[in-house]
Amino acid sequence: MSVAAHPRAASAVRRAKAAGGLLALVVTAILASRAGLSDFDVGLRALVAGAAGYLVCWALALQVARHLVVAEARAAGRLLAERGRERAERIAAAAAAAAGDARNGSGR
Secondary structure, X not given: OOOOOOHXXXXXXXXXXXXXXXXXXXXXXXXXXXXXXXXXXXXXXXXHHHHHHHHHXXXXXXXXXXXXXXXXXHHHHHHHHHHHHHHHHHHHHHHHHHHHHHHHHHOO
16 A cells, blocks of 8 residues: 555645755754854754655655555455345344244245
8 A cells, every 4th residue: 555645644744844845944043043154154054954854754644654554455345245244144134034924924
């Protein structure tokens, strides 16, 4: 099962990557600026931190999304199996009722 093929999981991963990259970039820029670094160093460090934050959040979000997609698929499988069992029980009950009606009707 692919995370990219799952619409909610794929969009969640994209949002997490964007948020992680931007957050790392902004926080690093603020901290580097407060440390008194030159504008070039602030920008360079923020850019590198933003790329690193993007990659780290991508990896984490992908792992979480994989687990959620698998759990969702298992839950759907259990639901389908339960519906199948209920349908089989209804069919068996209807067949038993029909057989009972046939026996009662033929005994008269």
